Amino acid sequence: MRDARAKNTDATMRRVDAVVGLTARLAVRSGRRRRPAPPVDRDLRLVVADVRAEAPDVAGVTLVGAGPLPGWRPGAHLDVVLPSGLVRQYSLCGDPDRRDEYRIAVRRIGPGSSEVHALRPGTPLTVRGPRNAFPFVAAPRYLFLAGGIGITPLAAMARAATSDWRLIHTGRDRASLPLSRDLDPRRVVLRPDDEHGGPPTAAELLDDLTPGTTVYCCGPPPLIDAVRRAMPAGQPFHAERFSPPPIRGGRPFTLGLRDGTEIAVPADRSALDALLAVRPDVAYSCRQGFCGTCHVGLLGGGTEHDTAAPGRTALCVGRATGEHVIVDL
Numbered sequence: 001m002r003d004a005r006a007k008n009t010d011a012t013m014r015r016v017d018a019v020v021g022l023t024a025r026l027a028v029r030s031g032r033r034r035r036p037a038p039p040v041d042r043d044l045r046l047v048v049a050d051v052r053a054e055a056p057d058v059a060g061v062t063l064v065g066a067g068p069l070p071g072w073r074p075g076a077h078l079d080v081v082l083p084s085g086l087v088r089q090y091s092l093c094g095d096p097d098r099r100d101e102y103r104i105a106v107r108r109i110g111p112g113s114s115e116v117h118a119l120r121p122g123t124p125l126t127v128r129g130p131r132n133a134f135p136f137v138a139a140p141r142y143l144f145l146a147g148g149i150g151i152t153p154l155a156a157m158a159r160a161a162t163s164d165w166r167l168i169h170t171g172r173d174r175a176s177l178p179l180s181r182d183l184d185p186r187r188v189v190l191r192p193d194d195e196h197g198g199p200p201t202a203a204e205l206l207d208d209l210t211p212g213t214t215v216y217c218c219g220p221p222p223l224i225d226a227v228r229r230a231m232p233a234g235q236p237f238h239a240e241r242f243s244p245p246p247i248r249g250g251r252p253f254t255l256g257l258r259d260g261t262e263i264a265v266p267a268d269r270s271a272l273d274a275l276l277a278v279r280p281d282v283a284y285s286c287r288q289g290f291c292g293t294c295h296v297g298l299l300g301g302g303t304e305h306d307t308a309a310p311g312r313t314a315l316c317v318g319r320a321t322g323e324h325v326i327v328d329l
């Protein structure tokens with residue numbers, strides 16, 4: 001009975017993958033931006049089971065619950081609610097078949113990631129999700145290109161891949177390359193900059209790319225941009241960023257608040273950035289429009305590039321269509 005149910009679940013997940021894959025391929029072909037992943041309104045109360053150093057500035061954290069955890073597919077991340085209340089996204093990097101634990105790996109950068117590094121076994125932690133904005137599409141062959149901590153979603157994909165795959169992990173030096181050593185060494189190439197006189201070119205990373213190979217890339221924005229530009233036309237390419245893309249071609253506008261305060265938003269900065277300069281306590285999380293933390297009511301003006309529901313705006317991505325917007329803050 002359990003086997004039959006597992007087979008049904010696998011078949012359903014394969015159908016879901018096929019539909020997600022088709023949607024992603026159509027989106028790539030039509031040049032549309034990927035639709036933001038819908039929010040998962042589910043708080044899970046977990047406990048930190050283990051914290052260990054995966055690299056000098058990378059902490060690997062294992063979380064467990066009171067029973068089996070909700071399933072997830074490679075590419076999924078958790079919204080982790082840290083003890084201070086900050087919320088940050090972390091990709092699941094463990095084995096998607098394990099329902100008894102979630103694993104994340106976090107590079108120390110600023111306040112949120114430093115809090116993760118300070119977690120200790122036994123600490124209760126609330127997470128939301130898992131949510132997937134980087135779906136793993138069925139393909140005959142994969143090339144995974146990871147830059148530094150960008151290995152996290154790709155490690156889960158490599159663990160789950162049932163067809164041929166190769167992974168190239170780049171970073172400043174061997175010690176700074178977490179997680180890839182746990183994967184099949186015959187398929188993994190570690191490519192530290194200090195042993196090759198600098199970072200790789202996109203041409204080098206795509207050197208052996210065969211037709212039909214699907215490329216997944218996660219890492220610093222310059223790596224993703226360079227690989228995207230170098231990809232042969234029509235070949236499937238999927239990428240996820242951990243930090244917001246630069247704003248190109250934006251126009252300056254004024255952000256008005258309820259009390260009449262007016263904040264100038266420069267052409268190359270988000271309304272959230274401009275607001276944080278005067279109100280550093282404003283909550284944000286993904287900075288890419290999909291988590292909902294910075295969504296606020298819109299009291300005047302219209303927006304574009306927005307991901308919030310009608311009548312609201314995502315301060316991290318929405319831009320005024322005219323010269324000003326007024327928000328409910």
Ligand SMILES: Cc1cc2nc3c(=O)[nH]c(=O)nc-3n(C[C@H](O)[C@H](O)[C@H](O)COP(=O)(O)OP(=O)(O)OC[C@H]3O[C@@H](n4cnc5c(N)ncnc54)[C@H](O)[C@@H]3O)c2cc1C
Nearest residue numbers: 088089090091105106107109110111112113152242243244
């Ligand atoms: C979908 C998603 C998945 C993510 N998965 C991971 C993960 O598996 N492991 C992980 O360590 N981080 C991951 N991040 C980044 C993470 O959510 C935080 O942004 C990061 O920990 C920095 O938060 P902070 O509070 O320490 O610093 P902040 O002060 O909030 O960040 C400082 C700046 O650094 C940018 N930034 C975020 N990540 C990086 C990076 N790797 N290199 C350079 N700049 C960066 C932020 O966007 C911000 O502009 C993910 C982000 C997203 C959106």
Ligand code: FES
Nearest residue numbers: 285287289292316
């Ligand atoms: S910070 Fe996530 S939607 Fe703006």
